Amino acid sequence: MATDGKSNLSFVLNKPLDVCFQDKPVPKINSPHDVLVAVNYTGICGSDVHYWLHGAIGHFVVKDPMVLGHESAGTIVAVGDAVKTLSVGDRVALEPGYPCRRCVHCLSGHYNLCPEMRFAATPPYDGTLTGFWTAPADFCYKLPETVSLQEGALIEPLAVAVHITKQAKIQPGQTVVVMGAGPVGLLCAAVAKAYGASKVVSVDIVPSKLEFAKSFAATHTYLSQRVSPEENARNIIAAADLGEGADAVIDASGAEPSIQAALHVVRQGGHYVQGGMGKDNITFPIMALCIKEVTASGSFRYGSGDYRLAIQLVEQGKVDVKKLVNGVVPFKNAEEAFKKVKEGEVIKILIAGPNEKVEGGLDTTVDEKKLKEAKASGESGCC
Numbered sequence: 001m002a003t004d005g006k007s008n009l010s011f012v013l014n015k016p017l018d019v020c021f022q023d024k025p026v027p028k029i030n031s032p033h034d035v036l037v038a039v040n041y042t043g044i045c046g047s048d049v050h051y052w053l054h055g056a057i058g059h060f061v062v063k064d065p066m067v068l069g070h071e072s073a074g075t076i077v078a079v080g081d082a083v084k085t086l087s088v089g090d091r092v093a094l095e096p097g098y099p100c101r102r103c104v105h106c107l108s109g110h111y112n113l114c115p116e117m118r119f120a121a122t123p124p125y126d127g128t129l130t131g132f133w134t135a136p137a138d139f140c141y142k143l144p145e146t147v148s149l150q151e152g153a154l155i156e157p158l159a160v161a162v163h164i165t166k167q168a169k170i171q172p173g174q175t176v177v178v179m180g181a182g183p184v185g186l187l188c189a190a191v192a193k194a195y196g197a198s199k200v201v202s203v204d205i206v207p208s209k210l211e212f213a214k215s216f217a218a219t220h221t222y223l224s225q226r227v228s229p230e231e232n233a234r235n236i237i238a239a240a241d242l243g244e245g246a247d248a249v250i251d252a253s254g255a256e257p258s259i260q261a262a263l264h265v266v267r268q269g270g271h272y273v274q275g276g277m278g279k280d281n282i283t284f285p286i287m288a289l290c291i292k293e294v295t296a297s298g299s300f301r302y303g304s305g306d307y308r309l310a311i312q313l314v315e316q317g318k319v320d321v322k323k324l325v326n327g328v329v330p331f332k333n334a335e336e337a338f339k340k341v342k343e344g345e346v347i348k349i350l351i352a353g354p355n356e357k358v359e360g361g362l363d364t365t366v367d368e369k370k371l372k373e374a375k376a377s378g379e380s381g382c383c
């Protein structure tokens with residue numbers, strides 16, 4: 001496809017709360033192993049919203065204008081000479097971070113830990129809210145015929161959940177508690193179920209999120225109370241009849257009270273996984289970790305095999321990512337979509353690529369009032 005002279009409209013963050021649309025040059029295929037993709041749909045992640053609001057996450061600071069977005073699916077429009085696995089017209093989920101492939105972490109199979117990672121919409125690298133995107137072919141995953149491009153945009157957060165849930169080492173029949181019922185927590189709950197968990201308990205501070213969790217993947221839910229972490233933990237164990245405690249507990253909230261309760265919910269010898277990213281430092285119940293011999297793991301993004309497994313879970317109908325999507329907005333309404341996510345009015349909203357036609361609107365099902373109350377009380381663990 002000839003892309004010379006084509007428009008490549010992109011959604012650019014200049015500085016906090018200052019965004020614009022820019023027509024950038026269509027990127028060139030610079031390696032014979034790369035492909036050029038027309039982006040069809042992009043989801044908004046909490047980290048995109050955080051950059052939009054604050055211009056930084058930890059030591060990643062937006063110093064120059066940066067294109068936002070990293071949860072995308074698209075259609076191949078050109079391939080480099082060495083590409084054998086993809087052809088023009090293939091629909092793909094985009095894995096948005098490219099490691100160096102040479103360092104000790106890459107060579108040991110943990111490329112998500114590569115210090116040279118170039119991750120979309122993490123400064124200084126541009127993101128995928130753009131018309132055309134170049135990528136190494138092996139970081140573009142062909143979607144099966146039964147998986148739509150909109151579902152394809154949800155593969156990124158699902159891969160995050162796959163990676164988190166893998167660390168929890170769930171065996172068939174085990175019990176799992178997931179703290180937080182935002183997109184990542186909901187997807188962890190669904191993956192835990194797909195891994196064979198017999199009970200999956202979703203915990204949140206917003207009732208409507210728990211209602212949705214019950215309809216999505218949770219077998220039990222618990223509305224966290226303003227009581228001690230120990231008491232919340234006892235209540236969770238009682239509510240789901242977890243006996244000595246849960247075999248595995250995943251934090252997908254990043255909130256300190258949730259992390260504290262998690263260490264009291266997990267059984268002796270159980271697994272705890274930190275998926276949520278909240279404050280850098282918190283008070284952590286280290287005695288519970290020690291005395292119960294809990295195996296605790298961190299989880300960051302995704303690595304070998306996670307994208308493929310995420311796509312299989314969708315293809316096999318084990319995780320219905322469509323249910324998370326409240327609506328699709330045209331590219332020109334990207335800022336409006338960011339506002340909706342910020343206000344907690346949606347679970348997942350997709351922004352159509354600049355060359356995509358969009359029908360329909362937004363379905364806002366989340367209990368906005370409760371969420372605002374929670375945010376005002378400082379309980380939310382968003383990064």
Ligand SMILES: NC(=O)c1ccc[n+]([C@@H]2O[C@H](COP(=O)([O-])OP(=O)(O)OC[C@H]3O[C@@H](n4cnc5c(N)ncnc54)[C@H](O)[C@@H]3O)[C@@H](O)[C@H]2O)c1
Nearest residue numbers: 180182183184204253254255258276277300301379380383
């Ligand atoms: N580890 C990774 O690679 C990775 C990748 C993406 C996102 N994240 C992080 O995962 C977390 C979840 O992402 P998300 O997109 O679902 O975010 P989100 O903000 O939509 O979801 C967080 C949920 O936690 C709930 N919550 C807040 N305080 C709570 C408490 N005390 N107890 C129980 N629940 C509570 C909120 O109501 C919300 O539903 C975020 O912290 C995000 O930064 C991590």
Ligand SMILES: OC[C@H](O)C(O)[C@@H](O)CO
Nearest residue numbers: 045047122156157160301
């Ligand atoms: O899904 C990937 C995550 O959004 C990113 O790693 C971000 O949260 C930190 O850079």
